[in-house]
Amino acid sequence: MTPLRLLPLTALVLLCSACGEQAALNVQDGTGPNPQLPAPNKTLLPTVNIAPATGWPQGGKPLAAPGTQVNAFADGLDHPRWLYVLPNGDVLVAESNAPRADKGFSFKGWIAGLVMSRAGAGVPSADRITLLRDTDNDGVADVRSVFLDNLHSPFGMALVGNDFYIANADALVRVPYSEGQTRIDAEPVKVTDLPAGINHHWTKNVIANADGSKLYVTVGSNSNVGENGLDIEEGRAAIWEVDRASGTKRLFASGLRNPNGLAWEPQSGVLWTAVNERDEIGSDLVPDYITSVKDGGFYGWPWSYYGQHVDVRVQPPQPEQVAKALVPDYALGPHTASLGIAFGQGSALPAFRDGLFVGQHGSWNRKPHSGYKVIFVPFAEGKPNGQPQEVLTGFLDADGKAQGRPVDVILDKQGALLVTDDVGNTVWRVTPAQ
Numbered sequence: 001m002t003p004l005r006l007l008p009l010t011a012l013v014l015l016c017s018a019c020g021e022q023a024a025l026n027v028q029d030g031t032g033p034n035p036q037l038p039a040p041n042k043t044l045l046p047t048v049n050i051a052p053a054t055g056w057p058q059g060g061k062p063l064a065a066p067g068t069q070v071n072a073f074a075d076g077l078d079h080p081r082w083l084y085v086l087p088n089g090d091v092l093v094a095e096s097n098a099p100r101a102d103k104g105f106s107f108k109g110w111i112a113g114l115v116m117s118r119a120g121a122g123v124p125s126a127d128r129i130t131l132l133r134d135t136d137n138d139g140v141a142d143v144r145s146v147f148l149d150n151l152h153s154p155f156g157m158a159l160v161g162n163d164f165y166i167a168n169a170d171a172l173v174r175v176p177y178s179e180g181q182t183r184i185d186a187e188p189v190k191v192t193d194l195p196a197g198i199n200h201h202w203t204k205n206v207i208a209n210a211d212g213s214k215l216y217v218t219v220g221s222n223s224n225v226g227e228n229g230l231d232i233e234e235g236r237a238a239i240w241e242v243d244r245a246s247g248t249k250r251l252f253a254s255g256l257r258n259p260n261g262l263a264w265e266p267q268s269g270v271l272w273t274a275v276n277e278r279d280e281i282g283s284d285l286v287p288d289y290i291t292s293v294k295d296g297g298f299y300g301w302p303w304s305y306y307g308q309h310v311d312v313r314v315q316p317p318q319p320e321q322v323a324k325a326l327v328p329d330y331a332l333g334p335h336t337a338s339l340g341i342a343f344g345q346g347s348a349l350p351a352f353r354d355g356l357f358v359g360q361h362g363s364w365n366r367k368p369h370s371g372y373k374v375i376f377v378p379f380a381e382g383k384p385n386g387q388p389q390e391v392l393t394g395f396l397d398a399d400g401k402a403q404g405r406p407v408d409v410i411l412d413k414q415g416a417l418l419v420t421d422d423v424g425n426t427v428w429r430v431t432p433a434q
Contacts, residue, residue, distance in 0.1 A: 041282030156205030261341030300325035336371035340408030348415030
């Protein structure tokens, strides 16, 4: 055992937290359709600035935007990550975390694990989907049941007809569903394998198209910028299109380092995604982003970022790949870890209807912190139009500790906004102020 493994976690975190540099720009400078992109700042040691996860004090909750209020729809969950609302109004939440590592010890992997533990992401995966039901319409779930369990780091969910799909870390699977069911005991049937392995980015999301004939599945990269070799990146950093009838799949879009949220823009019918960009070139790079997704589009990873800004760390260079890299539609600030997205059509919140909600999980490698909030990006004619507005804040306390970390966002049947919080182990519900 290496002697460094014997260092107390707190001492190691203090050591790592001294690494890196202070941001020269504000988060707002890296936000919008034309973000500022300064020269890369590759420091001797990567920037580490962890917001230690503490959870909420008794009675604590996020701060809601003026004209809105927030309450706990369900608490006491086990690392709640992703949400899905069934046609009858039942809310499903995937309680999940990274798969157990099968590899032997590596120093970098060990450090990453300690960092994630400090940030609240070190708990074992519950590997289940829980059903929440509000029978008396008071905004609090009073029925809770295990909907599906014994899964493999489940994340995205989609219902088409009576087929319920789950994006596990290594495969898209389905089970039969009947309206009103509170538990499914059927064994999941594999639809198609999904690229797995090292699983630097394990989360897989899924969404169906309007007629239910196709499913779209996100797969993140197996590294930061291909440092583990590009052979293990085959089929990753991409969105796959799966034919529902046959299970066959094709690459729909690529060069997306870690796509998570998926949503259909209501006016244009175009698919949008939220993408987490690369690390280790400074606190001001690279902005995470939301973008419309073009069939066959390539978005640069790993050879370039935000269009054709070359990442010189990736060797050998591939100018022909860089030349075709598309520029994303809208930057969300560097290292904000923007994950879940949901369009506001049908929202019960009057100020938040024409645009896109975004859950920003928050940084662990930027000084000062970024993210740790839910924002709303206004849209007009199918495109972002204006600066983001804050919907939920207060996830960081005055000492820079994480009381919560927002993950996914979705509208429930009443148009209220639901938000998962995997540090507070809560699903929050945002409604108009009374």
